[in-house]
Amino acid sequence: MTYIKKPIFRHPSLPTNEIGLTYRDYEGVVSTLCAGCGHDSITASIIDACYELSLPAHKIAKLSGIGCSSKTPNYFLNNAHGFNSVHGRMPSVATGANLANRDLVYIGVSGDGDTASIGLGQYCHAIRRQLNLTYICENNGTYGLTKGQFSATNDKESKNKKGLDNPFGAIDLAIMAIELGAGFVARSFSGDKEQLVPLLKSALQYNGFSFIDVISPCVTFNNHGYSTKSYDYIREHRSLFGELDFIPEEETINTSYAEGETVTIKLHNGNDISFKKLGADHDPTDPHKVLNTLRNNRSDGKVTTGLLYVDPDKSDLHDTLNTSSKPLNSLSMNDLCPGGEELEEINNQFR
Amino acid sequence: MMKPTDTKNPNYYHKVVDCQWACPAHTPVPEYIRLIAQRKYTEAYMINWESNVFPGVLGRTCDRPCEPACRRVRVEEEPVAICRLKRAAADNKSDVSSLLPEIPSKKNGKKIALIGGGPASLTVARDLMPLGYDCTVYEKDPKAGGLMRTNIPSFRLPVGVIDEEVDRILDFGVVKKFNEEVKSLKSIIQQDYDAIFIGTGAPKGKDLDIPGREEASSNIHVGIDWLTSVAFKHVDKIGKKVVVIGGGNTAMDCCRTSLRLGGKDVKVTVRSPKADMKASDWEIEEAELEGIPIFDNHSPKEFVHENGKLKGVLFEKMEAKYKDGKRKLIPTGETIFFECDDVLLAIGQENAFPWIERDIGIEFNQWNQPEVNKVTFQSTLPRVFFGGDAAWGPENIIWAVAHGHQAAISIDHFCNNKDLEDRPSPLTNLVSQKMGIHEWSYPNDISNSDRFAVPHAEKELSLTDLNMEVELGYDEKLAFEEAQRCLNCDIQTVFSESLCIECDACVDICPIDCINFTQNDTEENLRKKLTVPALNLSQDILVSDNLKTGRVMVKDEDMCLHCGLCAERCPTGAWDMQKFTYIEAHADKSSIFEYVE
Structure with missing residues (x-):
């Protein structure tokens, strides 16, 4: 890790966003992860996405479980709310927080161990319930903190650093998310901010459960010649599933899209996603086709990245449960204790 | 398409060291500032002495072209107080006599006349005496020092400081002809001098x-x-x-x-x-x-x-x-x-040469100024050289010193029948500063402090005493604090493309956003498309060769803090922090650097 604090000096010409902040106002402390860790690039992308969306940090909650990935919320958004929870239990804590305060933007950061092993049940149920959360899985296929054992997302074709075979097949978290009914599913690569940042922006603006599986090479244990999650391997085997552009609401009116090749997807809050198809089978709104493509690419040894699936009309957990439209902490005494007449009326309904 | 930057050219990294590049004598500023922070004042003083001959004088009076050039001006506002740190080295040093070059007792048989006893002539003597030359200084005043002694009041520059640094050179065995105003150059030429240096300043x-x-x-x-x-x-x-x-x-x-x-x-x-x-x-x-x-x-x-x-x-x-x-x-x-x-x-003031006969072979231009070669400082009479304010009009002490060093090289070449245009190359070196995984042999945790003010004597006292120095200079603690503001621009960010895995770690950590990975282009386009466009054209951009993905690494040198975080976060050592040493060539080749390193 780096001993010194990142100098406070910034480039005098650094641009500011709509709320007058530079991206550096969205930083956290200096990372303690290994130098060159893919997770740090994801951190930088989250910083960029929040900066570009001009989100105020105090309206964001960042939550995580345990693992290298789950340490990263300390490295971004110093002024956001944060909860570093128990291993694999980030979705439970996020559910509680979200039900109590629906007005915050929720960023859940997890890893392949935290999600695909100990937290798999939590992961499935958060999707099933359509929790309004951006769930980022920083996926490096290895248990870095415990010195590089295979994780549940590590491909069968891959070997460990010492050349030993992986006896088990991989869990594909993106396919799982689509099958479980997630409304927004994407896969990306930590080494490609041009793709990752628009995906993060779209996911953060999506109302409902959004999942991004980010392949993030572990430089220490899983960036070798037999790895299928190394920088070189991903760069060589990546198959792009469309190109995504996030268009903020104020620009949506003036943006014209090329016919045929581009699909425009309107999000609940007025922003658009423009999706440029790169192949005939690229239709992110048809889950069957998407699953087919993913499986075919997989058997061809390709890693499909991009926005894989989106359903802009899904209802989220609050809609389903018909919860309070306001955060609980903003309910007044009168809201909570509406008085005798109100009680009488409610009781009358049951008579 | 830009070609990979040629960092082997000594000027590339030298230019990154803004202060040293701006100094006419190319004093290795960051090197002596680090030595001050280590309380190695004597070494810091000697590094200065080797470059600029009068550190005590210049530490009080230099025009300091280095300070407006200081990177800190671009990054925040106020430059490092380079000049006053130089004084701190001079104030706190111990005896330097054992570190001075040896003067051979057996002379080389060449005689040099130096006309005018100011900083230019004294610099020539400083460089030629160790080589065995016999130098004679002609000075119209009773003491040497030139404008340092006559035009700078003692409340800014105490006489003791001038005496120390002037006498150090005179004590090399320079022949003193003081109180002796040269009224005719012809009379000097007629004597048996092998070369004559004119450093008479701009006395009018x-x-x-x-x-x-x-x-x-x-x-x-x-x-x-x-x-x-x-x-x-x-x-x-x-x-x-x-x-x-x-x-x-x-x-x-x-x-x-x-x-x-x-x-x-x-x-x-x-x-x-x-x-x-x-x-x-x-x-x-x-x-x-x-x-x-x-x-x-x-x-x-x-x-x-x-x-x-x-x-x-x-x-x-x-x-x-x-x-x-x-x-x-x-x-x-x-x-x-x-x-x-x-x-x-x-x-205003100007140089004047009523004492130079116009029929002895020295050509004068339409403004009545001698024709002097900008590189060799030689006049149209091969034996006669000019330097300091006498050459092209009023400048300042540090320029006079720079001229003196160059003229000494020319005189040495002239006396040995060597080509004067063949200038010796500077000594350069590039050495990694890595001590451990995250340890460097230079202080990379830079200070955020504003520039520290130099303490002054009480006004009531100093205004009544012509000889009382107004500025008291930094004490050791202030000098240390001010030294910590230096960004160590001589510790270069050296990039090896063959090691880079394009993980972006350096891009993410760089506090000043000067590192970019992008498609190659023309310089104009590249400068525009960086994360923060590189609009300061006076600063270079470092461009790598093609990387695995076909992109190039482009670094804007303009604002780089030399904090070394790129190298700390690099998993493969593609970035390294390496100290660039640049020592201007002098006629006298003995170097304090051997002692310091």
Whole structure:
């Protein structure tokens, strides 16, 4: 890790966003992860996405479980709310927080161990319930903190650093998310901010459960010649599933899209996603086709990245449960204790 | 498409070290600042001495071209106090005699005449004496030092500091011909000197030819002559009311000296707007701190006198008009009268050579200036060299020193029948500073402090004593704190493309966003498309060869803090922090660096 604090000096010409902040106002402390860790690039992308969306940090909650990935919320958004929870239990804590305060933007950061092993049940149920959360899985296929054992997302074709075979097949978290009914599913690569940042922006603006599986090479244990999650391997085997552009609401009116090749997807809050198809089978709104493509690419040894699936009309957990439209902490005494007449009326309904 | 940057060219990394690049003598500034922080004052002093010969003098009086160039100006606002740190090294050093070059007892048989005993001539002597030359200095004043001694008042530069650094060179065995004004160059040429160096400075103060000048002349003084008289104690008082005419550093020295010699109401008047004054900002500031008002846009019209007794000066107010970036001073017709007892003229100075015969082979141009080669400092008479203010008019001490070093190389080549145009290369070196995974042999955790002010003596005391130094200098603690502000620009960010895995770690950590990975392009386009566009064209961009993904690494040198975080976060060592040493070639090749390293 780096001993010194990142100098406070910034480039005098650094641009500011709509709320007058530079991206550096969205930083956290200096990372303690290994130098060159893919997770740090994801951190930088989250910083960029929040900066570009001009989100105020105090309206964001960042939550995580345990693992290298789950340490990263300390490295971004110093002024956001944060909860570093128990291993694999980030979705439970996020559910509680979200039900109590629906007005915050929720960023859940997890890893392949935290999600695909100990937290798999939590992961499935958060999707099933359509929790309004951006769930980022920083996926490096290895248990870095415990010195590089295979994780549940590590491909069968891959070997460990010492050349030993992986006896088990991989869990594909993106396919799982689509099958479980997630409304927004994407896969990306930590080494490609041009793709990752628009995906993060779209996911953060999506109302409902959004999942991004980010392949993030572990430089220490899983960036070798037999790895299928190394920088070189991903760069060589990546198959792009469309190109995504996030268009903020104020620009949506003036943006014209090329016919045929581009699909425009309107999000609940007025922003658009423009999706440029790169192949005939690229239709992110048809889950069957998407699953087919993913499986075919997989058997061809390709890693499909991009926005894989989106359903802009899904209802989220609050809609389903018909919860309070306001955060609980903003309910007044009168809201909570509406008085005798109100009680009488409610009781009358049951008579 | 840009080609990969040629970092083997010594100028590439040298230019990144803004202070050293801007210094006429190319003093290795960051190196001596680090030594000051380690309390190695003697070594810091000697590194200075090797480059600029007069660290104690320059640490108080240098024009400091290094400071406006300092990277800290671009990154925050105030430069590192390089000049005053130099003084801290001089103040705190111990005996340096054992570190001085040896002077051979057996001479090489070559005799050199140095005319004028100022910084340029003394630098030539400093470089040639260790090589066995026999040097003779001709000086019209009783002591050597030139303008350092005569024109800089002792409250800015104590005599002891000049004596120490001038005598150090004279004690190499220089033959002193003092109180001996050379009236004819021919007479020198006729002697058996192998080469002659002319470093007579710019000793002629400009006069102001307006009505009343002649009649009231007993109370109108040419500033530099008056300062010289003060320095040699021929003058020790001045009238109560003094008007100083002029806006350069000499004017500032004149007005502040007047205050100490009995002046009560001392004014400075300048023809131009204050913003265009030639004096250094800090000299103006010091004068104003002592309560001296500066009247700008005042053009002198007449010295008013009664039967030859000066009564005051009549000025006309001017107005500055700007057209196409050019300034014009327009008289407004409004006149102002300042009553005074004495006037000091500080409106410029020039070099003058009434003592050089025009028929001895030295060509003079249409402005009556000698033709001097810009690289070799040789005149059209091969044996005669010029340097310092004598060569091309008034500059400053540090330029005189730089000229002296170059002229010494030329004289050495000349005396050994070597080609004068064949200049020796600088000594350069590039060494990794890595000590451990995250440890460097330089302090990369830079200070966020603002520039530290130099403590001053109490005004009540210093204004009554001409010899009391106004600035007290940094003490050790302040010097350390100020030294920590240095960004160590000589510790270079060296990139090896073959090691890079393009993980972006350096891009993410860089506090100043100067590192980019992008498609190659023309320089103009590349500069524009960086994360923060590289719009300062005076600073280079470092471009790598093609990387695995076909992109190139582009780093804008402009704002880089040299904090080394890119190298700390690099998993493969593709970035490394390496110390770039650049030592200007001198005639005397012995180097303190062998001792320091």
